Structures are given as C-alpha cells and as structure tokens.
Amino acid sequence: MTAIATTHRDAAAAPALKDHNLVADFGTPGVIYEKRLVRTPDGKPVPGLFNAWITLNNPAQFNSYTTDMVKAVILAFRAASNARDVVAVVFTGAGDKAFCTGGNTKEYAEYYAGNPQEYRQYMRLFNDMVSAILGCDKPVVCRVNGMRIGGGQEIGMACDFTVAQDMARFGQAGPKHGSAPIGGATDFLPVMLGCEMAMVSGSLCEPWSAHKAYRLGMITDVVPALKVDGKYVANPLVITDRYLDEYGRIVHGEPKSGEELAAAKDVLKKGVVDLSLLDEKVEALCAKILLTFPDCFTKTIEELRKPKIDAWNANKENSRAWLALNMMTEARAGFRAFNEGTKEDREIDFVALRQALAAGTPWTDELTESLMPKARAGR
Ligand SMILES: CC(C)(COP(=O)(O)OP(=O)(O)OC[C@H]1O[C@@H](n2cnc3c(N)ncnc32)[C@H](O)[C@@H]1OP(=O)(O)O)[C@@H](O)C(=O)NCCC(=O)NCCSC(=O)C1=CCCCC1=O
Numbered sequence: 001m002t003a004i005a006t007t008h009r010d011a012a013a014a015p016a017l018k019d020h021n022l023v024a025d026f027g028t029p030g031v032i033y034e035k036r037l038v039r040t041p042d043g044k045p046v047p048g049l050f051n052a053w054i055t056l057n058n059p060a061q062f063n064s065y066t067t068d069m070v071k072a073v074i075l076a077f078r079a080a081s082n083a084r085d086v087v088a089v090v091f092t093g094a095g096d097k098a099f100c101t102g103g104n105t106k107e108y109a110e111y112y113a114g115n116p117q118e119y120r121q122y123m124r125l126f127n128d129m130v131s132a133i134l135g136c137d138k139p140v141v142c143r144v145n146g147m148r149i150g151g152g153q154e155i156g157m158a159c160d161f162t163v164a165q166d167m168a169r170f171g172q173a174g175p176k177h178g179s180a181p182i183g184g185a186t187d188f189l190p191v192m193l194g195c196e197m198a199m200v201s202g203s204l205c206e207p208w209s210a211h212k213a214y215r216l217g218m219i220t221d222v223v224p225a226l227k228v229d230g231k232y233v234a235n236p237l238v239i240t241d242r243y244l245d246e247y248g249r250i251v252h253g254e255p256k257s258g259e260e261l262a263a264a265k266d267v268l269k270k271g272v273v274d275l276s277l278l279d280e281k282v283e284a285l286c287a288k289i290l291l292t293f294p295d296c297f298t299k300t301i302e303e304l305r306k307p308k309i310d311a312w313n314a315n316k317e318n319s320r321a322w323l324a325l326n327m328m329t330e331a332r333a334g335f336r337a338f339n340e341g342t343k344e345d346r347e348i349d350f351v352a353l354r355q356a357l358a359a360g361t362p363w364t365d366e367l368t369e370s371l372m373p374k375a376r377a378g379r
Pocket residue numbers: 060061062064101102103104105106126147149150151152173174177179180182183323338343
C-alpha cells in the first residue's frame with residue numbers, strides 16, 4: 001500500500017477501546033488522512049473533537065486517482081467512520097487547480113486499456129470507494145478547491161454537502177474520452193437536478209461553472225477565490241452581475257464571450273487564488289453540524305442519502321461489467337488518445353469512428369490505431 005499518509009493531531013485512543021480500523025498505520029503519500037480540531041461557529045477550536053480531512057494528493061495530474069489512491073480513499077473513509085472523536089469528514093484535493101478529474105488516464109491508457117478483467121477488478125475498488133462515501137458514518141463535506149470532472153464529479157456528488165471556490169468547474173468527460181459516467185453520475189444527477197439538466201450535464205461533457213452548479217442545486221455554497229489588488233472578486237470568466245439576457249434567458253453563471261471575455265482574462269492575469277474563504281465556509285458548515293445531536297443528525301443524513309444510494313445500488317454491478325468490456329473498444333481508443341495526444345489534439349476522430357461502424361467495421365487493432373491523434377496527423 002503506497003497511497004496514504006496520516007497526520008495525527010489527536011491524542012491516542014484510550015487503550016481499553018477496541019480499534020475497528022482496517023489498518024492502524026497508513027503508508028506513503030497519495031491520499032492524506034488528517035484530523036483537525038473542529039471549530040465552534042465563532043471559530044474557537046474544540047478540544048478532543050475533530051474533522052477528518054481526506055485529501056487527494058496528486059496535483060500534477062489534477063488529483064486524478066490511481067488504483068492505490070482508490071484503496072487509500074476507502075480506508076480513509078473507514079477510518080473516519082470509526083473514529084469516535086470525528087464530527088464530520090472534509091473530502092478535498094491538494095492545491096487550487098482541481099478537486100479531482102477522475103480516474104488516472106495514464107493508468108487507464110497504459111494498463112487497463114484492452115484489459116477488461118483487470119479493469120473489472122479495479123471497478124470493484126472504485127465501486128467500494130463510492131459506497132464508502134455514501135455509507136460513511138459521519139457527514140461528508142466536499143471541499144471543491146478546483147475542477148470536479150469525470151469520476152471526480154462522481155465521488156464529489158456522493159458526498160452530502162459541497163462547498164466550492166467559484167473558479168471550479170463541474171462536469172463529465174467520459175463520452176469524449178471513451179467512458180460512460182456510470183460511476184455514480186447517471187445515478188445521482190437525475191436525483192439532484194431532475195432528468196433534463198442531468199441529461200445535459202451527464203452527456204455533453206461541457207463543464208458548468210460553480211455559479212451554475214449552485215444555481216441548479218448541485219452544490220450547497222460557493223465562495224470567491226480570486227483576489228485582485230487584495231480584494232476578492234467573483235470568477236471574472238462567467239457572468240455574475242446579471243440574471244437574464246434581453247430575451248429573458250438565464251445567463252447567470254454562463255461563460256462570458258467576445259470583448260467581455262477578453263477583459264475577464266486581463267482581470268484573471270492580475271489576480272491570485274486564495275482559498276481562505278473556502279476554508280472559512282467549510283469550517284462554518286462543520287460548526288453547524290457540531291451543534292446538533294450526533295445520532296439524530298446521522299439518522300437524518302442516512303435517510304436523505306437514500307435516493308442516491310438506491311439508484312447507485314440498483315446499477316453499480318451492471319455498470320461495472322459494462323465498463324470492463326468497454327475497455328476493449330471505446331475506452332481503449334479514447335483514453336489512449338487522451339494519453340498519447342497533445343493538449344490541442346487528444347480526442348479520437350469521432351466522425352471517422354461513426355463512419356467505420358456504420359460500414360460494419362469490427363473493433364480491430366487497426367481501427368483503434370486509425371482513430372489516434374498521431375494517425376490523423378499523418379493523413
Ligand atoms: C478538462 C481537464 C480536466 C483539464 O484540462 P486543462 O485545464 O487543459 O488541463 P490539462 O493540461 O489537461 O491537465 C493538467 C495536467 O493534469 C493531467 N491530468 C488531468 N486530468 C488527468 C487524469 N484524469 N488523469 C491523469 N492525468 C490527468 C494532464 O494530462 C496534464 O498533465 P501534463 O503532464 O500534460 O501537464 C482535462 O485534463 C481532462 O479532460 N482530463 C481527463 C478527464 C478524464 O477523462 N477523466 C477520466 C474520466 S472517466 C472516470 O473517471 C471513470 C470513473 C469511474 C467509472 C469509470 C470512469 O470512466
């Protein structure tokens with residue numbers, strides 16, 4: 001086990017108590033498990049009570065999770081569940097770019113592509129990770145420090161609450177990169193947003209701004225993160241100063257364009273990201289949880305989780321099997337294209353694929369290779 005590091009800021013448990021954790025001592029980095037003193041609403045630390053911070057620590061790859069990290073997340077949630085002195089879990093990512101952008105595409109392309117039986121085993125772990133979040137004995141707050149994309153969005157939506165910095169973006173990537181967002185998104189999105197917006201968010205791979213996610217009920221709260229000349233400003237890239245356009249359509253949270261966008265980029269260049277307000281908001285939410293009856297709160301969230309859990313449990317085994325076999329065809333092509341392509345050109349040739357399939361072409365190695373960015377570049 002390589003993926004988890006633990007920081008203990010608490011006193012050791014009394015020796016007479018049994019330890020129900022699966023592991024006593026976690027290994028090296030990948031996921032950080034840390035207990036931080038919980039705070040009262042006026043910010044005072046409370047002796048002996050903690051929030052468990054679980055941090056995906058792979059910032060160079062936008063906190064995408066490797067297989068080892070998935071295992072570590074499961075163990076970290078179990079540790080937090082079992083800790084008698086933990087009030088709430090804060091699930092976050094390292095840095096300010098990404099909470100998580102899902103499965104590690106390098107590992108997908110270089111190990112799982114073309115290897116369905118291995119990916120089936122991986123998906124057992126992935127499913128256990130989502131179930132560990134949904135079944136956590138403590139309330140789970142997703143602290144969205146940056147992008148929440150693909151499987152990152154799925155594990156984020158499995159959490160009970162989400163507080164986001166407003167430069168974060170939310171959405172799926174699977175249908176562009178060779179997967180279906182059936183690691184939770186197709187279960188949670190209709191419950192959280194209704195069917196129509198679930199369809200838009202789940203299928204089109206067009207990330208939403210944090211303001212839009214907030215407006216549509218995907219997240220609990222949003223805070224500014226960009227500081228220009230020492231003052232917080234709203235995400236300059238999206239419209240936040242008006243609600244409707246001249247035709248009465250909602251534009252709040254939609255991306256800016258044209259001259260407005262050019263001006264926004266200038267503002268962005270002058271700013272620095274500071275997540276202090278995000279941390280304050282997360283602490284404030286945990287403080288609200290602190291001032292409730294623990295069992296009544298737990299029972300309440302267990303009931304309120306049910307629509308998500310019921311949908312998830314109904315589909316997760318079939319989804320696992322489908323995703324495994326898909327590693328022979330579309331995922332094999334899509335994740336390789338992302339991994340092998342350049343930032344400007346990392347998707348397969350969708351038109352060529354559809355034309356080939358329309359002509360009855362089987363999924364041979366030749367077909368896969370012909371769809372890769374490098375094959376297109378040579379044409
Ligand atoms: C849209 C992006 C999230 C961000 O794009 P951009 O802002 O242009 O940043 P990049 O330059 O692309 O990213 C910075 C570096 O991070 C690396 N990166 C980003 N995401 C991943 C990842 N998921 N795995 C590995 N590495 C990643 C990126 O390569 C850059 O590194 P470099 O060395 O080149 O500087 C965009 O990055 C993006 O689309 N990422 C991939 C998203 C994705 O496809 N995720 C997997 C979805 S599928 C999934 O998660 C599943 C979960 C369980 C069920 C089945 C399933 O498929």
